[in-house]
Every structure is written in C-alpha cells, then in structure tokens.
Amino acid sequence: MDIKKTKPSSKGIARNQLFLLLAVVLLVLVIIAYQRGSAVSVSHEDILLADVQRGDVDITVNGFGILKSNKRQLITAQSPAIVKEIILKAGAIVESGSVIVQLENPDINQLVENAEQELSKAKANYRKLLLNNQRELLTEQAAIADIKTQLEAATLKRAARETLVKDGVVSKLDFIESQLLERQLENQLKISSQRMEQLLKVHAEALNIQQEESNLYQSNLITAQKKLDDLSIKAAFAGVLQRMDLELGQSIAAGSEVALIGSTDDLIAMINVAQSSAQQLSLKQKVRIDTYQQVITGHIVRINPVVFENTVEIEVVFDAEQPANVRPEQSISAEIIIESLSNILYVQRPAKVQAASKQFVYKLNQNKSEAELSAIGFGKQANRSIEIIEGAQAGDTLIISDLSNLDATHISIN
Incomplete structure (x- = not known):
C-alpha cells in the first residue's frame, strides 16, 4: 500500500532556521560571558603603564668616557739628574713658568x-x-x-x-x-x-x-x-699638573718623564661607544654630554678607526663656551644623536618589543579598569622609547610590563 508523504511547509523551515540562529547567538553570548567571568585580574601596583605621546624624538646611541685636555705637555728630563726638590704635586694648578720639580746635576x-x-x-x-x-x-x-x-x-x-x-x-x-x-x-x-x-x-x-x-x-x-x-722643570702654559710620579732623591735618565700638564680651559670629550653601534656614527653628529652636574652640547670631530675592547672611541668638542665647573679626567656620559624623528607617535618601549615589528600589547580602556590585547605596529627605537606606526593613538595607555605568561585577551585591573 502506498503511503503518501507530506512536504513540510515553508513557514516551518523558516521557523527552524530562526531557532538555529538564536541558538548560535546564545552560544556566542554564553562564551563571551564565560570569558568575561573568567577574565584574569592584575593589580595596578604589579604593572607598568605608559601613555602614547606625539612629538619629536631623537634616536641616540649611548656612550661613556672622560674629559681630556685638548692641549697637553709631556715634560721629560733633558739630562741625567737627581730630584733635588719637589715643589708641586699631581693635581696642582700651574701657571705658565711655574716650577714643578728642581733637578740637580753637578x-x-x-x-x-x-x-x-x-x-x-x-x-x-x-x-x-x-x-x-x-x-x-x-x-x-x-x-x-x-x-x-x-x-x-x-x-x-x-x-x-x-x-x-x-x-x-x-x-x-x-x-x-x-x-x-x-x-x-x-x-x-x-x-x-x-x-x-x-x-x-x-x-x-x-x-x-x-x-x-x-x-x-x-x-x-x-x-x-x-x-x-732645564733642571728647573717648568710649566709652559696655565693648566693642571695631571701626572708627576717622581720621588725626592730619585735618579732619572735623560728622556725620562718628569710631568704631564694639561690645559683646563680647553677640554674635549673622549667617548667610548659599543662596537655594535659604531656603524651609525659619523662626523659632525650632535652629542649631549652629561657631566652629572649639567648637560653640554657638542659634535663629533674624530672617530678612532681602531676597536679596543669592543668599543670605539670618538672625540667631541663643545659647541658653546666651556663651563667653568668642569675639569680634566672628569667622568661623563653621552648621547650621540643619530637621527631626529619629528611629530611621531611614541611610547616607552614595552618589554620584549623589538623595533620594526608588529606585536600584541595590552591596551587599557578609557576608564583604565580593563585592558585588551591589541596588535600594534612598531617602528624605530629611540633609546628607551619606540615609534608607533599603527594600532594606537596619542593618549592611549599601554601596559609595558612583561605579561607574556598570561593566556587571556582581556584582563581586569584592580
């Protein structure tokens, strides 16, 4: 006996599709609610924050070194002699013609x-x-x-x-x-x-x-x-007695060093830069010299072609008048300006972020109670800061601490 099959109506099919769509939406909402309910919480005290800024930034290379006398005089004994009298010792200020040591030769x-x-x-x-x-x-x-x-x-x-x-x-x-x-x-x-x-x-x-x-x-x-x-050892110009190692009664041969004098009013900065950064250096580049009392500007006039202990030495002269409170052999640090970036977005470099890369960094919402993992494109690194090419705007706040151990796209901050 033949059984007659009835076809479902079009209204029933539409109703089933609607139920399916509602089920999918409900599932998504459940997942989102679950994620929000199980979001990772971090303490505000345990993270470092940095605001995205717009402005001018210098790309620099750091170095360290000392101030040296640009004018120096090495005094040697012209004849064999005996040290009869020591008048001035190392560190003493000398004038032109000041007697430093008196030698004797019968x-x-x-x-x-x-x-x-x-x-x-x-x-x-x-x-x-x-x-x-x-x-x-x-x-x-x-x-x-x-x-x-x-x-x-x-x-x-x-x-x-x-x-x-x-x-x-x-x-x-x-x-x-x-x-x-x-x-x-x-x-x-x-x-x-x-x-x-x-x-x-x-x-x-x-x-x-x-x-x-x-x-x-x-x-x-x-x-x-x-x-x-010549047995009366005298300074040829005003400066400081940088070295004098003789002892009273000491016998010295002709040509032996007696004293080293350096100028105090004509100093240069001798800066050591890591060999890995040396290829970025060039003559006339601007330099900021920090004497730990003030910052002086200058420029590179010489780059030593010889690498010593993985560093390259550069010579820097001051652009303006030399400050009065600096002295020879004074320790200094320096920033060599490699490039100046104008009107860019930048932020303090987050942990493990490299220049010219696109990486995920947590970005805070407006009330700074939550942060979302966001893809941000980074450009050039400028010392402790790094350029932002895309993914953030001026005023945004990023978490720059290392949170790579967290497996969450959202975190709450308390």
Missing part, C-alpha cells in the same frame, strides 16, 4: 763654570789683541809721519838746488842726489801707506777670528746654561 754646574771661564778668557784675548793692534797702528802711523816730514824736506831741498844749479852755485851731482832722495822717500811713503792699509785688514781679520772664538764660547755657555735651566 756635571752641568761644572760645564757652566768652564764655559764661563772660556768665554772670559776669549773676551780678554780680544781686548789684548785690540790693544796690540792699536799699538802697531800707532807705530805705523808714526813711521808714515816721519817719512812725510823727510819727504817735505827733500822736496824743498831739491827745489832749492834746482834753482841754484842753473846759476852754477850747486853742482849737478848734488842736484841729482836731491832728486834721488825725493823719489826714494816718495816710494817709502807709498809702500808705508800700502802697508798701513794691509795692516788694517790684518787687524780686522784677526779681530773677527777672535770674535768668532768668543761667539763660540758664548754659544757653549748658552748651551750649558740652558741645560742648567
């Missing part, structure tokens, strides 16, 4: 004394030579004067006989003798005058030789006196 004292004696002897010889020259000159001048007198007499006599020989009063032989005598005296006068000229040249050359000898002894005395003066 051989140098004797050298000065010998040089003084030799110079005195040379000067005495010069004066003696000058007197002898004057005596010889006077003798020669007297001889010339005598010849001139004889020549004048011979000339008069020859002129008189020339008249008389014409009258036959004087013989021609006597006249010829008068002429001969006159010519002889003229020749003698000429030779004596030439000899006088030569004598003057000889005297001048002899005096020059003696003067050169005196100059040589004078130079020897100056050299010896400089060696003696």
Whole structure:
C-alpha cells in the first residue's frame, strides 16, 4: 500500500532556521560571558603603564668616557739628574713658568763654570789683541809721519838746488842726489801707506777670528746654561699638573718623564661607544654630554678607526663656551644623536618589543579598569622609547610590563 508523504511547509523551515540562529547567538553570548567571568585580574601596583605621546624624538646611541685636555705637555728630563726638590704635586694648578720639580746635576754646574771661564778668557784675548793692534797702528802711523816730514824736506831741498844749479852755485851731482832722495822717500811713503792699509785688514781679520772664538764660547755657555735651566722643570702654559710620579732623591735618565700638564680651559670629550653601534656614527653628529652636574652640547670631530675592547672611541668638542665647573679626567656620559624623528607617535618601549615589528600589547580602556590585547605596529627605537606606526593613538595607555605568561585577551585591573 502506498503511503503518501507530506512536504513540510515553508513557514516551518523558516521557523527552524530562526531557532538555529538564536541558538548560535546564545552560544556566542554564553562564551563571551564565560570569558568575561573568567577574565584574569592584575593589580595596578604589579604593572607598568605608559601613555602614547606625539612629538619629536631623537634616536641616540649611548656612550661613556672622560674629559681630556685638548692641549697637553709631556715634560721629560733633558739630562741625567737627581730630584733635588719637589715643589708641586699631581693635581696642582700651574701657571705658565711655574716650577714643578728642581733637578740637580753637578756635571752641568761644572760645564757652566768652564764655559764661563772660556768665554772670559776669549773676551780678554780680544781686548789684548785690540790693544796690540792699536799699538802697531800707532807705530805705523808714526813711521808714515816721519817719512812725510823727510819727504817735505827733500822736496824743498831739491827745489832749492834746482834753482841754484842753473846759476852754477850747486853742482849737478848734488842736484841729482836731491832728486834721488825725493823719489826714494816718495816710494817709502807709498809702500808705508800700502802697508798701513794691509795692516788694517790684518787687524780686522784677526779681530773677527777672535770674535768668532768668543761667539763660540758664548754659544757653549748658552748651551750649558740652558741645560742648567732645564733642571728647573717648568710649566709652559696655565693648566693642571695631571701626572708627576717622581720621588725626592730619585735618579732619572735623560728622556725620562718628569710631568704631564694639561690645559683646563680647553677640554674635549673622549667617548667610548659599543662596537655594535659604531656603524651609525659619523662626523659632525650632535652629542649631549652629561657631566652629572649639567648637560653640554657638542659634535663629533674624530672617530678612532681602531676597536679596543669592543668599543670605539670618538672625540667631541663643545659647541658653546666651556663651563667653568668642569675639569680634566672628569667622568661623563653621552648621547650621540643619530637621527631626529619629528611629530611621531611614541611610547616607552614595552618589554620584549623589538623595533620594526608588529606585536600584541595590552591596551587599557578609557576608564583604565580593563585592558585588551591589541596588535600594534612598531617602528624605530629611540633609546628607551619606540615609534608607533599603527594600532594606537596619542593618549592611549599601554601596559609595558612583561605579561607574556598570561593566556587571556582581556584582563581586569584592580
């Protein structure tokens, strides 16, 4: 027997679908209610919060170091000596010409004394030579004067006989003798005058030789006196005595270090930066130097190409006038500004968050009673802060503590 099947009506199908939809919605509401009812609670005192801000941020590299004198003088012993007196010790303020240490060397004292004696002897010889020259000159001048007198007499006599020989009063032989005598005296006068000229040249050359000898002894005395003066160790400029390790009575060799002086009004900062950050450094980059009393701005003028103990040393000069309360060898810290970011969103870097990444961080609601795990895109790291690219706005509050041990998308804060 055939059984006739009845088809369900369209109204019944619609009603069933509605019941199914209501059941699904109810299930979702139950799940949400369950999650809210079982949400993790954390104490406000156990977490760290940070507000998202908008503004300018500098990307920096940290370093540490000391202030050093830009102008330094290393003083060494010029001769072997013994420390006779210590006048100033390390740390003392010095002026230009301040005596730091007095050294002693008896051989140098004797050298000065010998040089003084030799110079005195040379000067005495010069004066003696000058007197002898004057005596010889006077003798020669007297001889010339005598010849001139004889020549004048011979000339008069020859002129008189020339008249008389014409009258036959004087013989021609006597006249010829008068002429001969006159010519002889003229020749003698000429030779004596030439000899006088030569004598003057000889005297001048002899005096020059003696003067050169005196100059040589004078130079020897100056050299010896400089060696003696060098035993008084003096500062060449005003500054501070940075190092002086000698002891009273100590013997030192030539070339040994005596003292190190550094300027106090011309300082530079020597900063050590981690080798891993060295590739970000370049000349003229701005630097903030913290003396732990104040912050001074400067810029990089030199980067040491040599890596020492995993650090790179940079040299920084001040941009403005050097403060009065800084000193050489003072410890400092520094921030080198690698890049300046303008008008960005940033926040104090949450725990375990890396630059240029997208990570989940708890973000508080408006009344700060709950926090929801939110995906936030991070950009560049700037020291303790990090740039926010997406997922948060200025004024939002993030939990920056490490809550990776919590397995919840929502947490309540009490």
